[in-house]
Amino acid sequence: MKKIKIFITACLFLSFSSCTDNFEDINTNPNLIDQISPGTLLNEVIYNMASNNLTNHYNVNAQLMQVQLSYPQYYAGIQRYEILETTGNSQWNAGYKWVKNLREMLKTAEAEQAANYTAIGLTLNAWIYSNLTDTFGDIPFSEASQAEDGILQPKYDTQEDIYTQILKDLATANSLYDHTQTMNYGTDILFANDTRKWQKFTNSLRLRLLLRTSDVRSTSYSEMKAILQDPVANPIISQAGDAAILLITGVTPNISPWSRALDFSNQHAVGEFFMGVLNDLEDPRRPFIAGQAVKNTVPIGYKGIPSGYDETNFDYSPSYMNNQQVVAPMIIPILTLAEVEFIQAELAQKGHWSDAEGHFKSGIRAATELWTKQSLPDSYFNNPLANYDGTLERIILHKYLATYFTDNQQWSDYRRTGFPELPRTSSMLNDAVLPSRLLYPDVQKIYNPSNYEAAAQKMGGDEINSKVWWDIN
Template sequence: MKTLKFLIAGFLVCVLSSCSTNFEEINTDPNNLEQITAGSALNPILYELSTHNALQHRNIGAQLMQMFIPNEDNTNAVFYYDFVQNIGGSTWNTYYSELTNIKEMEKAAVRDELPNYEAIALTLKAYAFSILTDCFGDVPMLEAGSAEEGDWFPEFTEQETIYTQILEDLERANSLYDTDQAMPYVSDILFHNDVAKWQKFTNSLHMRLLLRTVNRNASAYTELAAIANNPATYPVFTGNDDHAVLQISGEAPLLSPWSRPQDFNTFRVYNAFFIDHLKEFEDPRLPVFATEAMGLNNERYGYIGLPIDFRNDPVADSIATVSGPRQQLAIAPLIVPLLSYAEVEFIKAELGQRGLIINEQEHYENGVEAALTMWGVDVPDSYFDNTATAYDGTLERIILQKYFALFFTDYQAWFEHRRTGLPQLPVSSDMKNNREMPSRLYYPIDEADRNNQNYKAAVERMGGDEINIKVWWDK
């Protein structure tokens, strides 16, 4: 496309003036690639998806899951389930933009016979489509990204079909990896061209998405157990050294998503649900995540969160400010988790709790420890002596700790809540939507307008474009 643009520009010059015979040579831009390589696309894709995820966790995921919320203007408050129509617009646009780049990356990998890059492209495609379909339900997939072929109005693909495809893509990706074949392009910003770690990411993502389908996919638990019990064929994350957590250094191009760190935490406070549980855990992440509550005369009150029903359950008059997110969370160096080792261990703990694999307590404790150390804190020797943190054999205990492990991880805690109903979150008398946790985001206004015929077909099939419409795996 870039070559074509330069040729068109050159043609217009020739029309208006004389032109030499070496037209194409003099009108080739030496600073632009005529063909992308599989490696040239990878780092921009990783950075754009990761930084967008961090922004949307703050704007939507953390609010829905009562982690931290705005404490000023509560109009259209996400934590009150009061969604504006275009709440998902930026996620839709960002992910489809990057899916176009992933498609080009995949084509380049196939063209140049680079199976590791093809496997990575398949993995990132599955990752991106999983976020989109879990946010919205049916979305364009099979015809998406085909504008250059003249398909400007793609049909929406049913979510069940999307999941079938992405699970097949992850299976194929795992079979393509060749750890004896080096990745020849510039070091990628996530795994630094370590093929074995990329393969672990593929299979760890496979576990996440299989788990999401267990209420609708009769074979999902069996397939999960097969992956968990066969690390030779399906290697997954085995420690924090190999999980998918982007390290934002602060040096270009790895800049913080927040050019103004005050935009991250100004007018935002932690919910009591989040703070109270960490206090009950005697959790060393508290000072990493939160500031202390302050009195009217700057007295320190320790860590106090704002109740979700703060109008009817206010904090003490002596408290001027409750605990808020630490600005340091948005100042590089910082981390943006895509999929952590802790999450993999909690998946295994759930499989164990359901009797499908052994050592569920060990996996639970591994998950907790990994979630803590991911944030640079040591695990106290007595951490599991606490009755609030000791493994008690229940799914509730696993999902509660998984909830904290998913802090800063895009929409995943919300997706897990929709799948399990856990953890049980308090409600507020000010909540909209009949105090019911939304099940999806509205389709973006632009998509409903420009692709109206296919939008209407999807809405009719799903039963409406409302936030309480259940997606396929949530039924």
């Protein structure tokens, strides 16, 4: 400030033109970015959205899907299906913040003719918007993030229209990748500028979203089959090293979303249903996910508590979440090999692909080995619950285990298929019916009232039981 004040005072005694010749050079804050490259915002978007998705998985998805439960002092409303207007604020605010940055990234990438960055920007945009619309239903999309163009109250697009566009964008992105073109604007933290892995992520995300819409979109299955039949033009995640998994190194700014690891485990017990399935399987992931329960100071194995528990205390201390999961170095799964294998298993189970059992077993292996870092022994499949029985229910049960730590995928699969069949308790609200969506943030009523009201009315009300477009079960 002292330099600026002295300069302005001198202007009182000199001609105006001479004082303004170098004003911008002198008055520029060196800590602010006045120009961005296609890569300037990339790592910020990846890190912040992956971190936000993980905390939302923990606080919302995992509570709804009976994976982990607040116990006993912490707020336990979500596991009882008490959804507030603020429950989805974190996902809404983060999503719209970072898609705005992607909008700027895409403008710059197109101006620079940086095709790979355009493809990556379209992929990340589809990833963020799919999670937003799957959570809330109809949302601002085509007019979103355009305040600088005077659009302060964006319209809400239907989920069907949003899916139509982001699926088109992903197909475009796949066609844009140029593996001979170097990514010159820094090293990305997800794939270290490996455009082939980025392309596999793009097409694997297409598979996820096509499957999500398969009950309401007549061409989804044929489009999935077309992708899988041409792996040269449409490569997908086919081995563990291809997976979209963010490694949190612990080196600032790439740090754990939990500033205190104890907050991950203190007063957060594992769900009885989730751990019960793992126990029935004698699954090797158990010690990585939770500690053992204790009764009278004696360990009694892995034992959770029921969702919406009626008692505030049990005669044992339940298994609490293992907080080492959120101590760097740690991982944030975005789209894993296991998920892609289970997508193919379901496609085959429904008669649109082949080798359902093979993909089912590969999915289980990939899911367990992600956490244990050890090969799964063949004896695991001697357990009847680990065998493929030809049903969608069995596939989704294991996909439920596999998508642990992956944003809202468990909840989305449940809404689409009705599996796994979750137990109900008498203390649950909403007639013990799992919510179909989260409520719009309360500020929408204040700052975008007309469009909010129109969207709510079209969806059948801004209610937790108003189903999203693809949820017809």
